[in-house]
Amino acid sequence: MTFFITGGTGKTGLTLARLLEEANHPVLIASRKGAAPAPFKAVTFDWFNPATFENPFKADANIDRVYLIGPPVGDALTHVKPFIDHAVSKGVKRFVLLSATIFEPGPGSFGTGFIHQYLLDIGVDYVVLRPTWFIQNFAVNFGHSITHEDHVFSAAKDGRIPFISSEDIAQAAFDALTAEKSPNQDYLIVGPELLSYDDAAKILTEVLGREITHRRISIDEAIKIYAKFGIPPDYAKGLATSESLVAEGTEEKAFYANKDRKIIGKHTLRAYLEANREIWAKV
Numbered sequence: 001m002t003f004f005i006t007g008g009t010g011k012t013g014l015t016l017a018r019l020l021e022e023a024n025h026p027v028l029i030a031s032r033k034g035a036a037p038a039p040f041k042a043v044t045f046d047w048f049n050p051a052t053f054e055n056p057f058k059a060d061a062n063i064d065r066v067y068l069i070g071p072p073v074g075d076a077l078t079h080v081k082p083f084i085d086h087a088v089s090k091g092v093k094r095f096v097l098l099s100a101t102i103f104e105p106g107p108g109s110f111g112t113g114f115i116h117q118y119l120l121d122i123g124v125d126y127v128v129l130r131p132t133w134f135i136q137n138f139a140v141n142f143g144h145s146i147t148h149e150d151h152v153f154s155a156a157k158d159g160r161i162p163f164i165s166s167e168d169i170a171q172a173a174f175d176a177l178t179a180e181k182s183p184n185q186d187y188l189i190v191g192p193e194l195l196s197y198d199d200a201a202k203i204l205t206e207v208l209g210r211e212i213t214h215r216r217i218s219i220d221e222a223i224k225i226y227a228k229f230g231i232p233p234d235y236a237k238g239l240a241t242s243e244s245l246v247a248e249g250t251e252e253k254a255f256y257a258n259k260d261r262k263i264i265g266k267h268t269l270r271a272y273l274e275a276n277r278e279i280w281a282k283v
Contacts, residue, residue: 002026002062003177004092006045007069009036011136012098015170016067016177025178028060047071047079057090065177068097070112074234077114084118094125096176098169101132101188101254102242110238116186125182129172129263131189132251135163135272138200139279141229146204146212146280153215154197155222159246162190162255163200165272168265188254188262195269207273208280219244 003020007013008029017040020027029036034044043055047070056063066087070076084095103113105120105128119126134140142152172189176182195203197214204212217225222240227233242250254262 001064002028002060003065003067004028004030004056004060004063004087005067006030006047007067007098008040008042010069011134011166012169012173013067013069015167016173019170019174020177023174023178026060026062028056028063030056047083050082053083053086057087061090063087063090064092065094066092066096067173067177068095068115070097070115072111072235073232074111074238075114076111077118080115081118084115084122088122088124092124094127094177094182095119096173097126097128098173099128099130099186100242101130101190102245102250103130105186111235125184127176127183128186129169129176129189130186130254131164131169132191132254133161133163133246134169135165135191135267135269138204138269138273139276143279145215146208147282150211151213151215152197152201152204153217153222153225154246155217155219155240155244156197156246157216158196158198159249159251160194160196160199160255161246161251162192162194163269164189164191164265165267168263168267171265172263186261188257189265190251190255190257190262191265192268194252194255200269203270204273204280207270207277210282 005013017027029040029042030045031042032046036042043059045052070080099112105117116128201212201214219240223236226236226239
């Protein structure tokens with residue numbers, strides 16, 4: 001039994017690979033360049049190149065569980081469906097999909113919500129992980145603005161978010177992949193506390209020892225910023241819209257969901273900021 005990890009060199013994928021390796025499970029990593037950090041074996045894999053979909057099965061005929069991270073485009077199912085079908089034909093028995101709190105399955109969804117629905121439609125064993133906004137975004141999305149402009153920015157207004165760590169998501173993925181019996185359900189993945197971006201700015205101020213503020217922006221401004229990060233236009237619009245929905249309580253609702261529908265992480269924003277404060281240090 002081998003675990004194939006798409007997005008295997010990303011925020012959750014590599015941490016997941018390490019958890020599996022520590023538990024003595026065979027792991028194969030997908031990478032567009034076909035490379036991964038030692039000690040992992042990787043294959044060339046690209047969602048936009050279906051010719052690469054056979055590569056993992058050529059490398060290891062024992063793959064039967066897959067961690068799915070789709071491409072950051074609105075029509076993700078178009079690219080992911082052929083691989084899912086191929087993987088099933090090769091004997092894959094379980095898929096664990098990384099989605100998001102706001103992406104419900106069904107025809108009115110977006111992005112990974114359609115992949116979620118497809119897994120339901122074909123009747124395979126599955127788990128869908130639906131995390132809220134990542135703690136690591138404070139380094140990836142806000143690294144420059146905090147370091148050089150002393151602010152974070154959002155279209156979330158006063159909305160509160162139970163920020164989640166990629167480590168907690170990876171642990172949830174590990175549990176879903178290795179469970180003896182597949183749960184066959186989706187889980188909201190939330191952090192242990194609710195914070196607004198104003199709250200986050202105050203914590204940053206305390207940790208970094210200089211004033212950090214929250215710059216409130218419009219949806220249109222958010223779309224432009226995400227586009228500068230290289231995110232495709234339709235997905236940038238989806239992210240910006242999702243951020244604006246925070247102001248309407250979408251992420252707070254996830255935090256208060258029934259216990260059987262959610263997984264609560266252990267890592268806090270403050271602990272992450274304190275452990276990584278050098279990222280935002282003035283040079």
